[in-house]
Amino acid sequence: MSGARVPVEDRTRFLERRELKTTRVLSLIGLVLLWELLARIGWVPRLFLPAPSSVAGEAVEMVASGELFRYLGSSLLRLGLGFALGALAGIVIGMAVGIASLAEAVVMPVIAATFPIPKIALLPLLILWLGIGEPPKVAVIALGVFFPMAINSFTGVRNADPLLARAAVSFGAGRWSVIRKVMLPSALPMIFAGLKLGAGTALLLLVAAEMIGAESGIGFLILHAQNIMETTKLMVGIVVLSLLGILSHWVLTRLERLAIPWKHN
Amino acid sequence: MSGARVPVEDRTRFLERRELKTTRVLSLIGLVLLWELLARIGWVPRLFLPAPSSVAGEAVEMVASGELFRYLGSSLLRLGLGFALGALAGIVIGMAVGIASLAEAVVMPVIAATFPIPKIALLPLLILWLGIGEPPKVAVIALGVFFPMAINSFTGVRNADPLLARAAVSFGAGRWSVIRKVMLPSALPMIFAGLKLGAGTALLLLVAAEMIGAESGIGFLILHAQNIMETTKLMVGIVVLSLLGILSHWVLTRLERLAIPWKHN
Amino acid sequence: ERKVKVGVLKLTSSAPIFVGVEKGFFKAFGIAPELVFFQAAAPIATALAAGQIEVGATGLTAALYNIVLQGEKLWIVADKGREWPGYPLVGIVVQRELWDKGEIRSVKDLRGKRIGLTTLGSTFHFHLGNILEKEGLKLADLKVIPLQAMPSTVEALKGKQVDAIMVPQPFPGRTEAEGFGKILAWAGDLYAWQIATVFYGKGFAADREKAVDFMKGYVKASRYYHDAVLVQKDGRVVPGRNYDEVVQITAKYTGARPEIIKIGFPYQDRNGRLLVPDIEKQMTWWVEHGFMKRAIPLKEIVDTSFVEAAIQAVKE
Amino acid sequence: MRVVIERLSKTYGDRSGKSVEALQSIDLGVEEEEFLAIVGPSGCGKSTLLNIIAGLLAPSEGGVFFEGLRDGWHPPTAMVFQEFALFPWRTVLGNIEFGLEERGVAAEERHARAMRLVELVGLVGFEERYPNQLSGGMRQRVGIARALAVEPAVLLMDEPFSALDAQTRQLLQVELLAIWERTRKTILYVTHNIQEAVFMADRVAVLSRRPGRLIAIVPVELGRPRREAMLGDARFLHTVDLIWGLIKADAQQALAEGGS
Amino acid sequence: MRVVIERLSKTYGDRSGKSVEALQSIDLGVEEEEFLAIVGPSGCGKSTLLNIIAGLLAPSEGGVFFEGLRDGWHPPTAMVFQEFALFPWRTVLGNIEFGLEERGVAAEERHARAMRLVELVGLVGFEERYPNQLSGGMRQRVGIARALAVEPAVLLMDEPFSALDAQTRQLLQVELLAIWERTRKTILYVTHNIQEAVFMADRVAVLSRRPGRLIAIVPVELGRPRREAMLGDARFLHTVDLIWGLIKADAQQALAEGGS
């Protein structure tokens, strides 16, 4: 027998997914170190990018004075409510539009037309209709969350395997059953992508939301700090947003795993 | 033979997709009529929501004077470039992160952390690093497009059928081939959802992008009209954004159909 | 010709600069200003600190002082707008209904009310505080609600979300015209102060000759502007010889309609001189109210030598 | 319940204008309580036919009628799909329970019935597995169990045992016949195994190559219940040969000409 | 090229801790140019075994070796997947060309070779169709053509003809044997049809019910080329009976015990 004896190796290893939890943490630590470095070598003036160490100092002060928690409290409420409303509306409308051609023809052009309207141009109308209390703030966030949710849910439903929908119908499933038992689970990965985008967008829009008559909140903190050029405070606000971003991403990734067990075993 | 003679009907008809082109157009006309009505009955003040008729008048004037086309021209360049850069970066990084666990562990936390940073808080750094010409404007748009693209591409790759990836590997496909020939086509529906979101976001961010050093552009028009309280001009700007939104959505839907022929026959 | 990048807002308040460019006053001194337009005041200060522009012309806000406090040098060198008695610029507008009911007829009546303005730490905020103090009130005696943008602020008054607002022209007039607002007072009548100035970046200020030459053009433009649109007789503006020209130049640069521009030009010193003591007072006030950590010695932020040198050099 | 197929044709359209004629003017009556097997070359339209009967596809011409439908529940059919069509997000048990859920069967009874079927198809121990954790044959058995669970008036089976080994297949054939003899439902059974068709069915419908036309309906003259021994019966062999002869020429031509 | 399987075991893990032992200590050498059939009950690990040999799955213990690998191209295997695993975004032709692309075959030759295979599997006229426009059997034939196209040193076939009607199946069996006799590649052929296994193979490996163990390797004492007439040959029938006997008890037990 000529030729060599070659062991067969699993060539799909590169498709495997590992968790690499420490790498994740290291990556964030690296980010902070990079930032500190940038600040230290004086490449960027303190005014534009205060060092993490000084931001941390400011944050400690703001925690000690209770200011930060007060701000966080009022923002979390707005974020939570806005996110929930926007996500729910986005999923419901996105899925409806995905399944019904008529709904699609009526709603999609409206979505495409209203999506690009800048939030700040809407503020006067929101004030007129919703006042300057919590409702317009929640509305700004909900609006922002709505679009990615709707478009992703729509795409998810549209790309559900038609064979499975037909299988469901063959067993007597009506429109509603098909939506709940076929379209929804099929669309779940996209819905979760939408939720991740929505969570980021909600945080992003906190500043716009808290432009209206807010006296506290992380968005207010950022706006105010920027207005008076208190960059260290500004960075405290941004770091809080970032941490909330990481947190929400992590929570959604966990939830996704629970909600889609058939892909994660 | 007792019982009735019942014809079998296609019970999957509700799953069918019709085009309903006229409904689409009617929907938009309805939207404009609703707006006109709202303005006419005085539910919204003229000052903040001028009637479509007067907006149309102003638009005609701006077209006649060439102003609108000049604005459109400078914005389209920024939009196009920003969109292209952001989308490309989003697809490349999103897919890389989707396939390689290490990339995922390093990049995803950074994406989650930077996504919620409001663009206006970034303006100082952008000015410092990129100046006040076109680069920071393009960068603002590219940044906005990047996140939905990256998260959707990531999700698309993650949800590719592992059986097909394994089939490709069995025929000698390496990592790169698998990405191009399996992951990319699998992710296309999500990538297109990302592009639609990205297009909307790009338009949305035009205002933020043209805050600095812009002398023309639709975002500039909106901002400036708001500053000088020319609400009719402001609405012209918003209507242009809306039209661009509809146009881009339509173009992307067409492109999607061309790019995913196997789902549309 | 030496190029100078000048950051300005595309608003009537920048009219003197527009006049200087359009009439060739800068050019006469070998300066070619390159206007860079901004849609908000904050980025002008940032761009100046980042060295992206050399001269800035905008409102005097806490932000500017804080930039200097954080180590980026820039200089306040000339006047670019003041609140001045007889020149309606920023107005305090109350709800028509409250006025009619007699609930608010003077600044004193604002106690316990809700007042909307754009941002905390803005010129309006400072101004409101000072007016209140003059009337024996404190900021804490009423509720200040920041609404960021002018339209939002006006809309909040209309929607009765706030009892009064503090906004610049042309908004006060419009609220009256639409019938939901009543101008309680013009801020300038209650309290004169330095609202906007011209700034020099560190590098530009160091290039003394160029900086003075720029200022020469600016002084000339100021005088031209002042004589055309600011001269008053018996409390009314008497249009100067070049009134229409200045209106037209302003319209050209801002895109605003002439009738709106004519509602009023902001007052500014004929020679571009600063109200230096007021600047010190402002800093003290910001520090007191927590918007600045400490005051900056005047000589580290104000430099009147450019404008003085220019006034000397430019003959009438 | 009778299933009457009248002048049924189906042409698949295509955006690009190419179209495939899958079925051509099929006339066929399936009697009450009949076990009808359908055989025919690959691509002749067997799956298409079952899909139309199940109400999952609109015919181009003609139609299908149910005669003598008694109980109110719609649809009266259940289908074993050629591609299995399991719901990936449901466990084995969840898949089997699907049809029962749609019929509003209470949770407990659902579970009990599903468990009985899990046993029947030999999947005890895999109740909580998802389809992607099963082998091909195991998946197919879940599909069979799902259709049997609803006890439909008409059972449509599209190559239900194709992924099973000979032994399991034989066991399940016997089980299916036993169920059928007990419950006497109408069964339409697509298979590519002529022996199987003859062994199981009352009649065998033979389709031509695409576009599928009905070449013949061959009655099977074997008694019930069928037993393994009958596989050597002369009538059995004769019927198999007859059917084989019918499709042989047709199929050979099909392969030679390709899909043209 | 020889394929040597040594003490190969595979246990599928599961996050929830449940695990399934699919293969248990398999020792098997597949000779150069050998046609080896593998039979065994549903769920016994046949697909698992082929996947490991193809390098698509890591074994839990033991390993697989290629001996006497001559040409440089990796992988030396090509696989016909039980679930077809066609690329939905590629046409029939595109699917068949895939492996050739990966081997860097020039476009023209690729096309020519793919067209020849389209003809071989009887899909002329469907070259530009997407998989979702094909019938089950047509899809399976595309999968076969895709694997044949690369002319691998080792061909792994997982129930390649299961979705084909008897006639098409027979034609393709003959074609496969002809190709094998011409090119003399090593073939591992999983089937659930014992007759087919014996008719096609040099040896038949019989696996036990899950966890799959190698019960026996039965050599087939029939000459080459195989002809239809041999189906009546006493040696043929004897071998079939032998294998049938081997797995019968085992399989029956498997079904009775379910998956426990």
Ligand SMILES: Nc1ncnc2c1ncn2[C@@H]1O[C@H](COP(=O)(O)OP(=O)(O)OP(=O)(O)O)[C@@H](O)[C@H]1O
């Ligand atoms: N969705 C579709 N679009 C276009 N053509 C289709 C579609 N489905 C089936 N066809 C075509 O219709 C014909 C009949 O297909 P069908 O699936 O009914 O065949 P079949 O008899 O079930 O074959 P097999 O035994 O291979 O499963 C085939 O030629 C196929 O190409």
Ligand SMILES: Nc1ncnc2c1ncn2[C@@H]1O[C@H](COP(=O)(O)OP(=O)(O)OP(=O)(O)O)[C@@H](O)[C@H]1O
């Ligand atoms: N991805 C997986 N995760 C968990 N268990 C699996 C997985 N794939 C297969 N199994 C289990 O491994 C065993 C063997 O599966 P395999 O697919 O190899 O069987 P097979 O012999 O090909 O069966 P069939 O003839 O039904 O295709 C089965 O019990 C199956 O449940």
Ligand SMILES: [Mg+2]
């Ligand atoms: Mg079929």
Ligand SMILES: [Mg+2]
């Ligand atoms: Mg298998």
